[in-house]
Amino acid sequence: MKxxxxxxxxALDGILHDGMLIAAGGFGLCxxxxxxxxxxxKSGVKDLTVAxxxxxxxxxxxxxxxxxxxxxxxxxxxxGENAEFMRQYLAGxxxxxxxxxGTLAERMRAGGSGIAGFYxxxxxxxxxxxxxxxxxxxxxxxxQPEHYxxxxxxxxxxxxxxxxxADDTGNLVFRKTARNFNxxxxxxxxICVVEVEEIVPRGTLDPDHIHLPGIFVHxxxxxxxxxxxxxxxxxxxxxx
Amino acid sequence: MPWDRNQMAARAAEELEDGMYVNxxxxxxxxxxxxxxxxxxxxxxxxxxxxxxxxxxxxEEDPDLINAGKQTITELNRTSYFDSATSxxxxxxxxxxxxxxxxxxxxxxxxxxxxxxxxxxxxGMGGAMxxxxxxxxxxxxxxxxxxxGDAKLLKACTLPLTGTGVVDRIITDLGVFDVVxxxxxxxxxxxxxxxxxVRAKTEATIV
Numbered sequence: 405m406k407x408x409x410x411x412x413x414x415a416l417d418g419i420l421h422d423g424m425l426i427a428a429g430g431f432g433l434c435x436x437x438x439x440x441x442x443x444x445x446k447s448g449v450k451d452l453t454v455a456x457x458x459x460x461x462x463x464x465x466x467x468x469x470x471x472x473x474x475x476x477x478x479x480x481x482x483x484g485e486n487a488e489f490m491r492q493y494l495a496g497x498x499x500x501x502x503x504x505x506g507t508l509a510e511r512m513r514a515g516g517s518g519i520a521g522f523y524x525x526x527x528x529x530x531x532x533x534x535x536x537x538x539x540x541x542x543x544x545x546x547x548q549p550e551h552y553x554x555x556x557x558x559x560x561x562x563x564x565x566x567x568x569x570a571d572d573t574g575n576l577v578f579r580k581t582a583r584n585f586n587x588x589x590x591x592x593x594x595i596c597v598v599e600v601e602e603i604v605p606r607g608t609l610d611p612d613h614i615h616l617p618g619i620f621v622h623x624x625x626x627x628x629x630x631x632x633x634x635x636x637x638x639x640x641x642x643x644x
Numbered sequence: 645m646p647w648d649r650n651q652m653a654a655r656a657a658e659e660l661e662d663g664m665y666v667n668x669x670x671x672x673x674x675x676x677x678x679x680x681x682x683x684x685x686x687x688x689x690x691x692x693x694x695x696x697x698x699x700x701x702x703x704e705e706d707p708d709l710i711n712a713g714k715q716t717i718t719e720l721n722r723t724s725y726f727d728s729a730t731s732x733x734x735x736x737x738x739x740x741x742x743x744x745x746x747x748x749x750x751x752x753x754x755x756x757x758x759x760x761x762x763x764x765x766x767x768g769m770g771g772a773m774x775x776x777x778x779x780x781x782x783x784x785x786x787x788x789x790x791x792x793g794d795a796k797l798l799k800a801c802t803l804p805l806t807g808t809g810v811v812d813r814i815i816t817d818l819g820v821f822d823v824v825x826x827x828x829x830x831x832x833x834x835x836x837x838x839x840x841x842v843r844a845k846t847e848a849t850i851v
Contacts (some may be wrong), residue, residue, distance in 0.1 A: 431691040432708065435699070483769030484713075493766065500766075505690065506732025506774030513729040525777040526736060529808035532773065558765070568708075571834040580725055582708040584692050584844040615727075631707035637715035640704040 407624050408603060412443035413490045415597050419562060420449040426507050427512055427560035427593055428456035429467065429586030433634045435578070436465045439627045440564040445472055455479040455512065457505060457585050464632055473497070473596045474547045477624070479558075481505035485634065504532060508556050511630055513588045515557035516620070518589025523552035541542050555588075565591025566629070567616070570600045571607075574621030575614045597623040646788075646817035647834045649679035653674040654679040656744050656785050656815050659754060665694065667735070667775055669745030670713045672785045676744055688740055692731050694830070694832065695723035709800065712771065732771070735751035743779040747786045747811075749801045752848035754811040756759040757803035769806060776807035788845055792844040795847040797828060818842050 410414040425446075430436030443462075444452075445468050452475045459478055460466035469475050470488050477499035483489050492498035503511065503528045514522055523541070527533045528551045537554040544550050565586045568579035574600060577588060590596045603626045647655065649672050657679035667688045668676055677696075683822060687696040689711045693706040695710060697718035705716040734740060756776055759769035776782050787803055790842055797814065813819045819833035819842055827849030833842060843850055 405782045426708075431709060434691070434710045480768060482768035482770040490766070503771035504769055504770050504777075505728070505771035506736055509728035509732050519843070524736065526774045529776070530773065530805045532769075578725075578727075580706065580708040581689070581692050581710055582720070583725055583727050585728045588729045633705060633716060634710070634714040635716070636705055637699045637717070638705065639699040641701055 407574050407618075407622060409613050409623055409625050412439045412599065412625050412627065413446065415625045416440065416447060419595050420444070420471060422449060423451040423545060423582070424449070425453045425455065426562045427558060427589040428454055429563075429565040429584065429589040430580070431457055433461065433465055433559050433632050435566050435584050436460070437564040437566040437585055437599050438465060438629055439625065441465060441468060441629065444474065444564075445469055445485045448474070450474045451476045453477040453479065456561060457481050457508060459483045459486045461485050461634065466604055470498070470579060477501065479503055479508065481508055484538070488549040497572035502532065507532075509557045511555055511586060511587070512588035512592040513560045514545055515533040515534075516588065516593075519557050521554050521556045524555055525550060527554055528553050530608045558592050561595070563589045563591075563596040563599045565590045565596060567598055567600045569602050569604050569609065570598060570621070570624050571604055571608065571609055572624070573617070574618030574624055576600070576618070576621060577613065578611060578615050586595030590616055595622050596620055597625075599625050599627055601629060602625065645834060645837050648817070650675060652785055656783060656821065657681070659744070659781070659783050659813065660685055660742060663742040665739065667740050667743045667779065667847060669743070669772070671803060673744040673745045673746060676785075683694040688731075688803050689717070690731050690735060690775070692726050692728055693719075694721045697723070704812055732774050732847065734754070735771070735774050738780060740775075740779045742781040742783060743775045744783045744785055745775065747784045747796070749796050749803055750784055750786075750803045750811050750814055751798050752823070753828040754809040756782070756806045756811050758806050760804045762804065771781045772806050773820055776810040779834055781812050782810050784814045785814060786814070788818040791794045795845055797848040799847055799849065818845065824851060
């Protein structure tokens with residue numbers, strides 16, 4: 405089956421519906437599926453629940469979908485960089501489910517691996533653990549009992565992902581810290597759409613160096629990325 | 645003389661031992677990297693990197709290479725990259741020897757609050773809850789009191805918790821404190837800082 409599409413609009417055609425759950429890759433603005441986010445804005449699909457570590461910034465990344473009020477609920481670990489997000493949240497227009505970062509990543513990985521739930525120490529005894537099943541395991545250094553809470557896998561209707569390179573079968577290679585949430589997000593989507601900087605001919609990616617096998621990938625587009633930097637931080641050459 | 649930010653970071657660097665894998669939080673903890681000296685320390689950045697290098701030279705920033713504070717950084721010849729699920733596998737799985745992080749409040753039983761002020765600051769916990777749940781040694785570096793002069797070392801935290809009983813050691817501008825049975829133990833004080841001054845500015849039980 406042909407996986408390569410010409411544009412982000414075409415790649416999303418026929419798979420969007422209001423109220424759907426979307427898992428998005430990216431950390432801050434690094435490795436975000438910026439072309440697919442733009443296409444979602446254009447599509448007008450609404451009442452979205454979006455599982456993404458962050459919510460973009462005002463005017464870029466998921467911030468665009470917030471401005472158009474297409475998002476009903478965010479599942480995130482950190483949303484501190486977005487004033488419009490805060491405004492909507494404090495006005496009660498937007499739901500927010502905080503997930504510890506590792507819990508969010510594992511919930512995606514688990515959902516994509518057919519695991520409906522798992523126990524983690526993270527969040528036990530905090531607001532995050534409230535209302536969740538607690539189980540004790542003898543995992544302390546000397547076998548002492550430790551408390552774990554039940555977290556559920558995320559089974560997303562759609563995953564939107566950014567990778568560096570793909571072949572036409574969907575085998576993906578990521579670049580540096582732009583990998584972040586992209587592989588677990590990709591895994592947990594019933595349909596996974598990936599945007600890449602370059603689609604390369606079959607056989608040119610080393611099979612031993614594939615970061616995510618094409619079985620997780622259903623649709624691919626190639627495009628130009630802005631790749632905005634959130635916080636440019638440098639040192640002067642005199643320091644060296 | 646209380647310690648300044650850099651002196652606190654330098655003191656925190658003494659907690660690190662050769663060969664350790666370490667995660668540094670945002671703020672003063674980030675400065676700790678400047679004081680590790682000749683020790684062979686590998687810095688983990690929870691967005692998916694082991695072996696974090698210094699900030700890049702101007703013009704050499706790479707949008708695909710940032711730390712957990714979203715700052716541009718560089719790689720080293722030992723660097724590895726991985727996805728977020730693997731990153732928190734090593735954090736939760738106890739592979740990271742030490743985490744050094746900031747705090748709003750610490751209680752005498754080792755409870756930590758550093759992610760939310762209800763009604764005021766709603767940014768999120770990021771990776772802090774996973775780090776304190778999984779990392780072997782948790783060191784907090786923070787000012788001893790807040791801007792209003794109120795104690796931050798408390799009998800019990802008033803803010804939403806990041807973790808319960810997770811803090812091992814606290815380094816403030818006034819000294820170094822261990823969480824022990826029954827309260828906090830003074831390990832050392834900054835130069836010319838007296839135990840009386842520390843006690844006056846601490847709500848937590850000092851044993």
